[in-house]
Amino acid sequence: MQEALTTTFLVGLITATLRVATPLVYAAIGEVFTERAGILNLGIEGIMFLGAFVGFATAYTADQAGMAGYLWIGLFSAIIAGILMGFLMAFFSVTLGVNQHVSGLGITLLCTGLSLFGFRLVFGERAVLPSIDPFPQLSLFEGIPVLGDIFSQYLLTYVAFLVLVPLSWWLLFRTSLGLNIRAVGENPEAVDAAGLSVFRTRYLVLALGGGLMAIGGAFLSLAQLGAFTPGIIAGRGWVCIALVIFARWQPVRAMLGALLFGGVFALQLRLQTMGFELPFEIFLALPYLVTIAALALASRHVSYPGAYLKPYRRE
C-alpha cells in the first residue's frame, strides 16, 4: 500500500495513462466530428477492430516480404480501411437514411466478422500468436527523472495529444469547414439553403471519423501489442461513444475523458498487483463501471446536436 504514493508509482501511472488513452483520443475525436454533423456512428467498435486487424496483417505481410517501414504501411492500410468503412456507414445513414443505431451496429458486426475471418484466412490456426516488432517509443527527455519517463511514448501518442486535439479544435471552431460541420449537425436546412452540400459534409466527417477510429485500433496492434487478438478492443469503441457525450462534443473535453478512462484502466492494472483479494476481472470491469458512473454524474440535460440521428431530406 505504501507504494501507492511514491513518485515512481505516480509517474508510472501517468505514463501508462497517456498510452492507454491514445486509441481513445483518436476514436473519440473521430466520433466528435461525426456526431457534430448529426450522425451517431455505432460502427466505431468495429472500425477500431478492423483498423487493428488490417494494420497488423498488412504490417506482418510487409515485414515477411522484407519491406522496410512495414509498420507505416500497416498504419496506412488501416486508415484506408477505416475511411472505406466510414463511406459505407455514410452510404447507409446519409444516402439511404436508414436507422443509424442498426446500421452502425451492423457495420460493427461486419468489421468484426471480416477481421476474424481475415485473421483465420491470413494466419490460419496457430499455436503461437503471430507478432511483429511494434513501433518504438520515442524518449524526448532522455535521462531526466519524471519527465524522461513520462515522455517516453509512441509517436502516435505525441501526435494524438499534441497535434490531433488542438488541430481538431481549430478545425471545428476556426475554419469554414468546422462551421459547416456544426451547422449541418444543428440544422441541415440552413446549410442546404446556403448552397452547401449536406451530403458531402456528412460523407466527409464519416470518412474522417472512420480513418481516425482505425488509427485508434491500429495503435493497439502496431504499437502497444505488436500482435492482434480477438479481445484487442474490448469495448473501447463503446466507451468512446460515452466519452463523446460526456465531452459535450468538444475535442479538448474528449481528450480529458480519454485520460480519465486511461487513468482508471492504468490504475486497475497496478491495483491488480497490489495484493487485493479480488479476482482480476473485477479490476478489468472497473473502467467500464467508471464510464457508466461518469455518464450518470455528468451527462444529464446535455444538449445533443439539433439534427442528431435525423437523416436529411428536402421535403
Next chain:
Amino acid sequence: MHGISKHFGLVLANDQVDFTLRKGEIHALLGENGAGKTTLMRILYGLYQADEGEIKVQDQPVVISSPKDAIRHGIGMVSQHFALAAPLTVTENIILGTTSGLNLNMEHAERSVREASTHYGIQIDPVATIRDLSVGQRQRVEILKALYRDATVLVLDEPTAVLTPQEVEQLFISLVGLKEQGFSVVFISHKLHEVMAITDHVTVLRLGRVVGEVPTKDTSPNELARMMVGRSTFGVTNKPEDNGPHQEGLVLDRVTALDNKGLPALREVSLIVRAGEILGLAGVSGNGQTELAEVLAGTRPVTHGRVKVFEQDVTDFDAQAMMAAGVGRIPEDSRANIIGQMTVAQNMVIERLDQFSSRGYLDRRAIRRYAQELIKEYQIKAFPEDHMRTLSGGNLQKVVLARVLAQKPRVLMVAQPTRGLDVAATEYVRSKLLEQRSEGAAILLISEDLDEIMQLSDTIAVIYEGSIMAVMPASDATPEGLGLLMAGVQQT
C-alpha cells in the same frame, strides 16, 4: 418561370404554372394553404426540380438544380420555418457557405456583417446567438443572409405569420425600401389585406394552377378571394348571440410554470373562461402559449397557482386525469402529436385504451366500430385502417377533433387549430368550435392568427412573455390595440 409542373407521388402540386417577376416590384403569390405557392418557389430556389417547364433569369434560360445555382443567379429565399442554426451566432449563420479556404477570421466576418446590416438598413447584432433572438429579429437575420449573398430577388414565404402588427409594419417599410433600391420581391401569402397593402402585382394559385394575374391596383379583396377559393367571401363565420352570464368553466389562478430550460414561461397567469364562451388568447408565438397549452394538457407541471375545471381543482393533474375531468385538448401541432405510423382507428382510441380493452386484451372490433362511427359523423375522408401519416392536414385535424369532441368535453383547450389548413378545413374546424360553444363548453382558444381570434372569441386576452397583458370583451378589441399589447406595450 414558364410552364412549371411538379408531381409529388400522385399529387400534382404545380400544373403548368407561369410566373413573371419584374425588376423592382413586390409581387404577391397568393393562394390558400396547399395551393402550390411554396412548391413553386422551392423549385425556383433549387430545392425541388420541376418535372416540366423552364426558368429564365433576365431572359436567359437557366438551370437551377440546387440552392447554390439559385444563389448564383441572385435569388434568395426566406422560408417560413427559418433555416437557422440556433446555437450559432448571427454572423456564423450569415457567412455560412460564403467563405472559401480553410481559415475563418471571425472579426473580419463580423465587421462585414455589420457593414451589410447598415448598408441594407436591417438592424441586427452580429454577435448575438440565434437562440436569444426574437422571431422578428430572426427573420431580419434571414433577410440579411439573402442580401449578403448579393441576392437581387428575394422570396419571402408567409413572412407575417409570426409577427405582431407593428413588426409587420416594420417589415413592410423594409420591403418598400428594398424595392426602391431596385430589388424584386416575391411575397407568398394567403392574407388578402397584406397583399392589397404592399404589393404591385398579384398571381393567384388555386389547386396548383394559375387562376389569375393582375396588378394590385386593378383588383379588390373580393375579386382576389373569388380567384383564391371560387367564392367572393370566405372564412366569415356567424357567431350566435350569447345570452346571460354563465358558470366559470375554466379558471387559471396565478398559474406559474417553467419551460424546458427551467426558465419562467408563465408568470401568474389568471384567466376565467365561462361555460358557453370562447376566450381567445392572442400573442406572438414563444410567449408562453405552448407552455400554457401543456399545463392544460396535463403534460407540464405548475410551480404555483391553481387550475380549476367547473369548481374541480385539477392543478397538476396528468393527461389522463385532465381528460377524465372533462378537458378536451386540441394540441398545437397535431401532426406531431398523433402517431403517424399507427392507424386512424388506433389514434382515435389511444387516449382511452382502457375503455376498449378488458384486462389488457384489446377489443379490436369495438375499436373499429368506434372509428367508423366517428369517420361518418365527422366526414373524415379515410378508412379506419389507414395510417395516420397518409392523411391530409384537414383530415388529420378532423380525426383529432373527432376523438376529443366525441367525449363531450366541458372544457376545450384549443391551440393553433387551423394552422396550415385550407379554407374548407378551416371553416369546418371553426364551425365545430362554435357548435361546442353553443353546447355550453368553456373554450380557451390559443392562436397566433389575430383574424381567427377576433372572429371567434367572446373575450380576448393577450399574453406577452408569460404574463397576461390585458383581458377585454371582443367588441372592445382592435387589431392595432391588440398588436401593441402583443408587443408588450402596456396601455395606460
Next chain:
Amino acid sequence: MRLQIDKLPAPLWMRSLIPVVSVVVTFLLTSGFVLAVGANPVEAAYYFLLDPLSNPVRLIEVLVKATPLLMTGAAVAFAFAGGYWNIGVEGQLYMGATAATAIGLQMHDFPAWVALPLMVVAGFLAGMAWAVLPAFMKVRLKIDEVVTTLLLNYVAIYLVGAILNGPWRDPISQWPQSPEIAASAIFPRLIPRSRLHLGFILALVIIVVLWFVLSRTSFGLKMRAVGFNLDAAYFSGIHVNRVIMTVALISGGIGGLAGASEVAGIHFHLIDAISPGYGYTGIIIATLGSLNALGVAAAALFIGLIDTGSQTVSRALGVPAYLGDVLQATLLLVTLAMLLLQRYRISLRRKGSPQTE
C-alpha cells in the same frame, strides 16, 4: 425515358420478394471471400442453405441453434418495438445463465418439476436485474441506453469470468467452467438422444407471447406508440416512463431466459463462452424480422440455418467459420437497404423539356 421514384409504397409482390432478394444479394457480395480461399461459392451456398435441411440430424441441429436466437431476437425485437435500444441482451444472457447455474448446482436433491421452473424463473429475474440500471438511468436521468447497456455486457462477461476462475472453478478439470448442474435441472430432450431440448419449446412460447402482447393487448399498443413517437404518446396520456421501464425489464428477462436455456439445455455448466454473441445476433434477427413475432421467428430459424451450415462449410471447404458472421452482418445491411426500397415505387416516365432534371 427516365426512372421516376415516387414516395409511395411498393406493390405487395415486390415487398414479399425482399427477403429473397436480400439473401441472394448477400451471397453474391460474400462470394468474393469464398473465392479467396479457393472454394466454390455455389458449393458454399449449398452448404449454408440447403445441406442443413438435407437430413434429420442436421435439421434438428438447426432448431437447436435457433433456440437461443429465437429468444434473443424476441428480446431485442420487444425492446426496439418499444423504442428502447437494448443492446445489452448479451450481458443479460450471461447473468441469466449465471443465476440458472446457481440454482442448478443446488438442485441435486430436488425433483425436476421443482428444479426446472426455478431455473427458468432465476434466469428471467437475473436478466431483468441486469437491465435495471440502464433503464433507470434512461428514465430518471435521461441518459441514452445504448452505451449503458453495451458497457454492461463487458462487465457481465468479466463478472462471469471472475466467478468461473474463482468460486465456481471446476475442481476436477480446473478449467474455467462451473461444476455440472444437477440432473434434475437439465432440460429434457424433445427428441430422444438428440440435442433438441425444452428450451426450444420455451422459445416458441416466447414468440407466441411476443405476438400476442404486441398485437392484441393495450400494453402492446401503448409501447408501440412510445416506440413510434414518444412525445405523442406522452400527450395521449400514456405513462411513458412506466412503459419504458417495463419494456426494458421484460426484454432483459427474456435475454436472461436465453442464458438459462443454454446452460440447462446444452452445456450443463456455466462456461465463459456460453454465448458466441447471441445477444448481438438478436439485433440482426430483430431487424430482419421487422420487429414482429412471425418475422423474428423466421429470421431466427434462418440464422440458425446459416450457423449450422457454417460448421459444415468450414469442415468441407476449409473456409473459416467466421464467414457465417460476415454473411449475417452483410445480410443485415443489405436487408436494411432493401427495406428502404419498399417505401418507393419505381417507374419509367417520359423525359420532359430541357430544364428538367
